Amino acid sequence: MRIVLVGPPGAGKGTQATRLAGKLSIPHISTGDLFRANISRQTELGKLAKVSMDAGNLLPDELTIAMAKDRMQQPDAESGFLLDGFPRNVSQAEALxxxxxxxxxxxxxxxxxxxxxxxxxxxxxxxxxxxxxxxHVFHVSYSPPKKQGVCDVCGGELYQRDDDSEETVRKRLEVYHTQTEPIIEYYKTQGLAVTIPSLGPVDEVTRRALEALEREDDGK
Incomplete structure (x- = not known):
């Protein structure tokens, strides 16, 4: 199967992408992983990406598309793939x-x-x-440490990353709503978009996704 996974930050895309790709025996293609791999291997695409990132710029659509294309053409993706983080906007969806x-x-x-x-x-x-x-990662509500502000494992200080602050999260959501969310409607017009409620246990969300994919496959 060839699948695109979409959702706002915090929806659990990374977790579900890994689980679904494993269940379906297809590669999980994450744009973040692609960027890091190309930069680490110093490929031509990686060199271009590093120049853009060092300048503090977002990667151009053309570069993201080129990396995704290169990855999707590798042998392990011949029978299918799961795209996570691409496409990120309608222009990228059209290019895909x-x-x-x-x-x-x-x-x-x-x-x-x-x-x-x-x-x-x-x-x-x-x-x-x-x-x-x-x-080590904890959560104040879902997996709190035994002692506030102290890591259960090594006793280190726990802190909140700057990009995890409520203000930053709201800004990230604004970007998602304006840039990425429109691709859902784009794919709805093609009869491809399926909404999966992402609240609840991880296993339950995975089950919902697999059942939705089965229904989509049966309907074709």
Whole structure:
């Protein structure tokens, strides 16, 4: 299967992408991983990405698309893939459609992980990270440490990352609503978008997603 996973920050995309890709025996293609891999290997695309990032700029759509294209053409993706973080806007979605058309393949589904905005803020703003090199993660509501502000594992100080602050999360949500959310409507017009409620246990969300994919496959 060829799947796109969409959802706001804090929806659990990374967790569900890994689980779904494993269940379906297809590669999980994350744009973040692609950027890091290309930069680490110093590929031509990686060099271009590093120049852009060092200048404090967002990566151009053309560069993101080129990296995704290169990854999707690797042998392990011949029978399918799960895209996580791409496409990020309608322009990228249109470019993906053109790319797939040249390869004579199509997407099977676009999974939209839906979670209330208040829950997104609670999930992200509640995270606390250990300052020691261990980087253990806790949550003030869902997995609090035994002693406030202290890591259960190594006794290190727990802190909130700057990009986990409520103000930053709200800004990230604004970017998601203006740039990424429109692709859901774009794919709805193609009959591909399926909304998956992302509240509840991780296993339950995975089950909902797999059932939705099965229904989509049966309907084709």
């Amino acid at each position: 459609d053109e790319l797939l058309k040249t390869e004579a393949i199509t997407l099977d589904a676009v999974l939209d992980l839906e979670v209330p905005e208040g829950e997104v803020i609670k999930r992200i703003a509640g995270r606390r990270i250990c300052r020691s090199g261990s980087a």
